[in-house]
Amino acid sequence: MYLLESFVGLGEVMVQLNPLTPGPLRHVKYFEVHVAGSEANMLIGLSRLGFRTGIVTKVGDDEFGKLILSTLRGEGVDVSNVKIEEEFPTGIYFIQRHYPIPGKSTVFYYRRGSAASTLSPSDLNLDYMLEFDTLIFTGITLALSKTCRESVEKSFKAFKSRGLNVVFDTNIRVKLWKDLSEVVEVFKKFLSSNIVFTNEEDLKILYPQTSFHEAARKILELGAELVVVKRGVRGAVAVTNEEVVEKRGFKVESVEDVIGAGDAFNAAFIASVARGRPLEEALEYANAAGSLVVTVRGDFEAFPSWADLETYLRSRKELVELR
Ligand code: KDG
Numbered sequence: 001m002y003l004l005e006s007f008v009g010l011g012e013v014m015v016q017l018n019p020l021t022p023g024p025l026r027h028v029k030y031f032e033v034h035v036a037g038s039e040a041n042m043l044i045g046l047s048r049l050g051f052r053t054g055i056v057t058k059v060g061d062d063e064f065g066k067l068i069l070s071t072l073r074g075e076g077v078d079v080s081n082v083k084i085e086e087e088f089p090t091g092i093y094f095i096q097r098h099y100p101i102p103g104k105s106t107v108f109y110y111r112r113g114s115a116a117s118t119l120s121p122s123d124l125n126l127d128y129m130l131e132f133d134t135l136i137f138t139g140i141t142l143a144l145s146k147t148c149r150e151s152v153e154k155s156f157k158a159f160k161s162r163g164l165n166v167v168f169d170t171n172i173r174v175k176l177w178k179d180l181s182e183v184v185e186v187f188k189k190f191l192s193s194n195i196v197f198t199n200e201e202d203l204k205i206l207y208p209q210t211s212f213h214e215a216a217r218k219i220l221e222l223g224a225e226l227v228v229v230k231r232g233v234r235g236a237v238a239v240t241n242e243e244v245v246e247k248r249g250f251k252v253e254s255v256e257d258v259i260g261a262g263d264a265f266n267a268a269f270i271a272s273v274a275r276g277r278p279l280e281e282a283l284e285y286a287n288a289a290g291s292l293v294v295t296v297r298g299d300f301e302a303f304p305s306w307a308d309l310e311t312y313l314r315s316r317k318e319l320v321e322l323r
Contacts, residue, residue, distance in 0.1 A: 001165055001194050001225055001226075003133050003274075004165060004270060004274035005133055005274065006051060006053070006054075006132040006134065007051060007053045007054075007133075007135075007136050007270075008056060008128075008129050008132035008134070008135055008136070009039035009040065009042060009043045009053070009054075009056070009135075009136040009137065010152060011039030011040065011055075011116075011137055011138060011140060012037050012039075012057060012091055012114065012117065012140065012141065012144060012148075013035060013036070013039075013055070013059065013068045013072065013116070014035075014037050014068075014091040014092055014114075015033060015035060015064040015067060015068065015091075015092045015093075016033070016035065016036040016092070016093055016095060016298070017031040017032070017034075017092065017093070017095070018032045018033075018034055018095045018097070018257065018297045018298060019094075019096065022097045022098035022099060023096075023098065023099045024096065024099055025094060025108065028096075032298070033067070034297070034298040034301070035067060035300075036093075036298070036299035037057075038140050038169065038262075038263050039057075039136055039137060039138060039140075039141070040055055040068075040072060040077065041263035041264070041267075041299045042169075042266050042270075043072075043077045043136065043267075044072070044075040044076075044077060044267075045263060045264055045266070045271075045289070045303045046267045046270065046271060047075055047076040047077055048076075048304070048305055049267065049271040049306060050271075051271065051274070052078075052132070054077065054078035054079075054080070054081060054129075054131075055077055055078070055081070056081045056119075056123075056124060056125075056128075056129060056155075057082050057116050057119060058082065058083045058084070058088075058119050058123065059084060059085065059090045059116065060084070060085055060089040060114070061084050061085065061086045062090055064090035064092060065090045065115070068090065075300075080128070081129075083119075085115035087115075087118075088113055089113075089114060089115060090114065090116075091111030091114030091115070091117070092110050092111070093107050093108060093110060094107070095108075095257065095259060097256070097257055103258070107173075107175070109175060111144075116144065116148075117144045117147075117148060118145070118147065119144075119147060119148050119151050120147035120148075120150065121150050121153075124151055126154075126155070126158050129158065130158060130159075130162065133165060134159075134167055134270075135155055135156065135164070135165070135166045135167070136167045136168075137152050137155070137168060137169075137190075138168065138169040138171035139170045139183070139187065140171050140173055140176065142187070142190070143172075143173060143177055144176070149186065152190070153189075156189075156190060165194045165195070166190075166193040166194055167193060167194065167270060168190050168193035168195070168196050168197070169196075169198070169263075170187065170197070170199075170203075170206070171202070171262070172201070172202045180205060183206065191206075191222045191223075191224060192222045192224060193224060194225045194226065195224070195225065195226045195227075195228070195270065195273075196224045196227045196228070197228050197265075197266050197269075198219075198227065198228070198229055199229060199232075199262070200229065200231060203229065212229050213237070213239070213244070216237070216239040217239065220239065220240070225240060225241075226239070226273075228269060228283075230262055230290075232249065233249045234249060235248040235249040235283070235287055236265070236283050236286065236287060238269075238282070240279075243279065245279040245280050245283060247280060248287075249291060250316055252291045252294055255295070256294065256296050256297050257294065257296070257298070258294045260293045260294075260300055261293045261294050263299065264290050264292065264300070264302075264303050265290035266286070267303065268282075268285045268286045268288065268290075268304070269285070269286035271285075272285045272286065285309055288309055288312050288313055288316075289304055292308070
């Protein structure tokens with residue numbers, strides 16, 4: 001792996017309407033406004049942990065687009081390559097919390113035909129993107145449109161052919177795929193990214209009838225250097241050709257909204273690896289970041305700094321000693 005020092009993401013950023021109360025959306029009266037999107041979340045997380053970040057995307061020429069730009073800017077993510085699209089609006093989505101499964105959230109997208117879904121290879125400024133050493137994208141961008149997929153392909157090739165890093169999170173959002181059987185074919189070439197983040201549900205789609213350990217091995221055979229399987233409260237497993245490291249997650253007493261936890265996990269994991277921490281420690285920091293995020297509404301608001309991560313881990317250890 002090349003140095004992991006600066007990160008550029010490719011993906012849609014949306015406005016998230018998050019209800020103040022749990023339960024079915026038809027009875028919700030008040031919503032909070034947040035900014036979210038898997039790649040943007042990761043970049044914000046990395047930025048808070050001290051890394052240089054930038055995003056390539058499109059937003060509408062509207063109030064929500066302006067909110068996204070000012071939020072990302074405020075979090076230290078470079079937005080100089082975000083295009084403002086006059087014809088199409090910024091995508092939005094709603095969250096339904098704790099219903100029908102307590103502790104879980106459901107998303108409802110209003111993003112078809114969004115500005116970001118029109119991103120195409122001709123929008124990419126590769127000179128800008130290649131100023132970063134690592135490209136970040138997820139399966140969400142691959143699902144948005146043909147031109148988004150082509151944009152990922154072009155960026156992926158540019159980074160790979162120069163020996164730079166690619167980080168890919170499979171993030172299969174079932175609601176975004178017309179035909180799930182397409183996923184296997186589309187994802188194949190991207191599974192050779194240097195770091196692949198995934199989870200058990202996604203691996204069941206990519207490698208049916210295969211244990212997650214075995215599926216992770218198959219991804220390594222495709223060329224990935226590090227595969228991380230996120231398992232929620234059960235923690236996570238990092239698999240390389242040399243080792244398999246497993247770490248349990250932290251129990252969270254009051255879950256507010258689980259969305260964004262995976263992105264916080266990724267950011268803290270990448271940041272720890274970048275700082276030369278061993279995989280076991282990287283998993284511990286990543287689990288800590290994920291469990292902090294679920295305690296508040298909004299995807300990234302509770303993303304921790306290094307100091308907050310240390311404080312959190314210290315408090316968990318004290319809790320265990322007291323028991
Ligand atoms: O990882 C969190 C994201 O899934 C959420 O913010 C919304 O980007 C999103 C998506 O497309 O699902």
